[in-house]
Amino acid sequence: MKVVKFGGSSVADANQLKKVTNIIASDHNRKVIVVSAPGKRYPDDTKTTDLLIKLGESIYNGTRDELAYDRVIERFATIVKDLKISEEILRTIQSRIDKACEHTEKDYNSGLHRLKSCGEDGTALILSAYLRSSGQEASYVNPEEAGILVRDEPGGALVLDESFDRLYELRKQKEILVIPGFFGYTPEGELVTFSRGGSDITGSIVAAGIKAELYENFTDVDSVFCVNPTIVDNPMKLTTLTYKEMRELSYAGFSVFHDEALIPAFKEKIPVCIKNTNNPDGEGTMIVSVREADEGHVKGIASDSGFLNLYVSKYLMNRELGFGRRLLQILEDEGISFEHAPSGIDDMSVIIREHQLPKAKETIVTNRIAEELKVDTITVERDMAMIMLVGEGMNETIGIASQAATAFQHANVNIEMINQGSSEVSMMFGIKSSGLEPAVRSLYRTFFL
Incomplete structure (x- = not known):
């Protein structure tokens, strides 16, 4: 069983979601899917999560930003229309955003967590519906239902150990499970988001919980490069890294992976493969617990x-x-x-x-x-x-x-x-x-x- 996470660029529009569906269908072991909020469709575009944060901050300041609200709804409406799935999905997404806005008016901090989660939640609802319309058995699974329990901490939620036993129960499910990334629930039932980029953390937690044979993280690059490609032209691609190396690289400026994301997978020694949604047959970069010694040592x-x-x-x-x-x-x-x-x-x-x-x-x-x-x-x-x-x-x-x-x-x-x-x-x-x-x-x- 594989856990597959798709980043914001991979779910940015209907065309990308069609690619995601083909990737899932190409390997029957891809049973548990974790998704981000829709990302940028073009360089000057705005990420859905940024629009939701802007909306939440405007509510706090007493000047609700209707333009940001409309852009979020329009974003999801366009995807639903282009995928030709039921508009009931869009009404569900809009209802959840409206309720999060109401909650933000009463309790800003708690409400903002709920509002920020609506991007990933909307993607998961849409993808699960589209998978079903494509003839596959698939279900949306809320993180609370999946068993992702967290503790609210400054800087972002931290997963509780009891989550992993609960997540293991997902192995009993036969259909494809689509889980929104980026958030979990406290034991008291309060929704809390991880730090920014936290869908990577969700994917790693789920992979560790169900003891996956592989955690695949699909993004918009073919592999991890040994140096920032905006500084060096055509840098060398890295085919294999250890967890420690990747965490150091992620922390110190590599934007491929959230620097906390590997920890749950690392503890369970689950290999991670970074791949490109736009080139799914590419080799990608494998991240493993140990690898054979090689020359050079600087990776x-x-x-x-x-x-x-x-x-x-x-x-x-x-x-x-x-x-x-x-x-x-x-x-x-x-x-x-x-x-x-x-x-x-x-x-x-x-x-x-x-x-x-x-x-x-x-x-x-x-x-x-x-x-x-x-x-x-x-x-x-x-x-x-x-x-x-x-x-x-x-x-x-x-x-x-x-x-x-x-x-x-x-x-x-x-x-x-x-x-x-x-x-x-x-x-x-x-x-x-x-x-x-x-x-x-x-x-x-x-x-x-």
């Missing part, structure tokens, strides 16, 4: 901008018990999460995404650090970028850091910081954002050409 180069470096120094910091804990406690008190924290004997850097520390909050944080920790120096350096070399076993390979440093030199880019620690999978370099693209190209030439 990918991930990069992202929008970071800052909070730097503090204090003489004899290393002898001051609890200094690091108190520094990070100040950040926690101010609701700021950090990404990396390389340190020396007398100094410490904390890498933070810039949106976590806006200018207005920067003064509060630096004043607290100066007053409570009595530091000698404190600076905030913005406009930073991070580049990560990713590959299992890099720490056992001599010369990786040396080759990387030479590549940065050839690109005429200064390395502001290096952080590897004890990681077997990644090595991180901090640079100024202006040097991101030349540095990535130089690293690609060094490790892949």
Whole structure:
């Protein structure tokens, strides 16, 4: 039994949904389907989820955005019409959106969760109906009915362990099951969404729950590339990655996969295959728990901008018990999460995404650090970028850091910081954002050409 997840681009319109139906029909083992909300049909299009969020925020502000509402309904109406399925499906979708809007007026936070879920829910209702009209046995399954229980946490829902036993019961069903991604229910019956891109998480949870032989994730690319294809022309495709490598790449700027999505599949050692809805016969990229050792060891180069470096120094910091804990406690008190924290004997850097520390909050944080920790120096350096070399076993390979440093030199880019620690999978370099693209190209030439 396979679990198959189709992303937003794969369900963007009726033509794409027809391709999805053909993919499902081509393999009788594709029994459990997880779907996203309709994505972009063309570059300047707006995702359905973004329209629903815009609608919810306008309700909160007391100026309901009727244009956003109409665009969502029109989007689903066009798909229903083009697929020639019953308009009763559209009335059901519209009714659920209307109820979510009413709930948002009474309770914004709870209502917004419900409103955001309507995109995936609508896709699942449509696809299950279209599968039936195509002569296949198929059912829509609500996540609560499927057994996806979650805990509401800041930043998105977290799955509860009892979900997996409940999901295993789905194996008893004979027909194709279509489940909307992105949301689950608390034990009290409250709908809660995962973090953005959470349909990938749903797919992985369901695959782990039913103990699938394979979790297929269909998107709009043939495979995972070893580097961002908008920076390097025609980069090398990766046919196999380990879970650890893919998670590092996903976290550090690769947009193919949600960085939390692999965890449930990883725990159950279920292989994952990333494939292209528009080229379903392509090889794709397999993500596995272990793979045979290969030459090179660097499997990918991930990069992202929008970071800052909070730097503090204090003489004899290393002898001051609890200094690091108190520094990070100040950040926690101010609701700021950090990404990396390389340190020396007398100094410490904390890498933070810039949106976590806006200018207005920067003064509060630096004043607290100066007053409570009595530091000698404190600076905030913005406009930073991070580049990560990713590959299992890099720490056992001599010369990786040396080759990387030479590549940065050839690109005429200064390395502001290096952080590897004890990681077997990644090595991180901090640079100024202006040097991101030349540095990535130089690293690609060094490790892949």
